Amino acid sequence: MQLPLLDDMHVHLRQGDMLQNVVPLTRAGGVGRCVVMPNTDPPITTIESAIRYKRELESGNTGIDFLMTLYLCPDLRPEDMVAAKDAGVVGVKCYPQGVTTNSHWGVADLRGYDPLFSAMEKAGLLLLLHGEVPSQSEADICILNAEERFLPEVARIHEQFPMLRIVLEHVTTREAVACVKGLGDTVGATITAHHLELTVDDWAGKNHNFCKPVAKYPHDREALREIVAAGHPRFFLGSDSAPHPRSAKEGACGCAGVFTAPLLLPYLADTFERLGFLDRLHDFACVFGHTFYGLPAPKGKLTLEKVEQIVPPEYGGVVPFRAGETLGWRCRNS
Secondary structure: OEEEOEEEEEEOOOOHHHHHHHHHHHHHOOEEEEEEOOOOOOOOOOHHHHHHHHHHHHOOOOOOEEEEEEEOOOOOOHHHHHHHHHOOEEEEEEOEOOOOOOOOOOEOOHHHHHHHHHHHHHHOOEEEEOOOOOHHHOOOOOOOOHHHHHHHHHHHHHHHOOOOOEEEOOOOOHHHHHHHHHHOOOEEEEEOOOOOOOOHHHHOOOHHHOOOOOOOOHHHHHHHHHHHHOOOOOEEEOOOEOOOOHHHHOOOOOOOOEOOHHHHHHHHHHHHHHHOOHHHHHHHHHOHHHHHHOOOOOOOEEEEEOOOEEOOOOEOOEOOOOOOOEEOOEEEEO
16 A cells, blocks of 8 residues: 655654654654654753754654744743744743643643733644643642643633644543544644553553553544544644653653654554544545645655554653554555
8 A cells, every 4th residue: 555655743853862763763663754842951942942853853864844833931932933833833831831842831821822822823833732731730630631621721822812723742542532523623732642542541551551541441432433434624733742752751740742743654453444434544644634735745655555564662761652562454654
């Protein structure tokens, strides 16, 4: 089966030695274009730092088209959004304070950013939302309901800025799927390969499956599967592939992140075939994302082969998703 190179609309590529390891593996997983997350240390908060980071990513000559984003923070000014767009930045990523890796610089109150959202709407930049309410923000909030409690804010921003394209990232709940479906053509969502497989039982006590937002209940996983099987054009691939060294995942407080980059296409093909909607893979991974972003179709092809392979135990000290398991597919560049 031939496919275009994948559009991964949400990926973490890290810094330094980890970056040098992860970027080629991302290309090996079938990705030709990706939206790069800005939660580095320090975060990517200026046009200049986004340009520098992109140059570092491109130094490996992998042929990936890196789409850069800025980290939502008080330093971003509405008057700079046109210049950011002109520099190749595609969006601004919101991290609620304290909800995931390197989010301690994140946002406590989104309402204060309405002038920025207005400028983004006019400039054509996307707002990318990590959709969780911080657990310390109010009573009765925990990792299992933090996404659902965030959804009214998505609806508020959409109502106030109806032409602002919003992506609710890595959705995990039935309620999030319904929210995105109901808000109209300028609101989309990314879905990861691992959230199509996992529920709470798969990460509780199993650190390598722990990510944020966490996988939820079986009915939530079923909602993700159903919307992908339906071929809804505003739900598309965003792997949220997030590498951490084994030592950081297996400690007393394991870091959040599931590493899927090296075998992203085989993971997807394995899941889609088993669930009976392999015919939806092309649009989900190669069409819907760039269409929502307003980008041209990807260049380049890859071949998806019906050949079994065993997921390696690690890649350069990072344990991948489903390590040691057998996948029914592999990909190679055409």
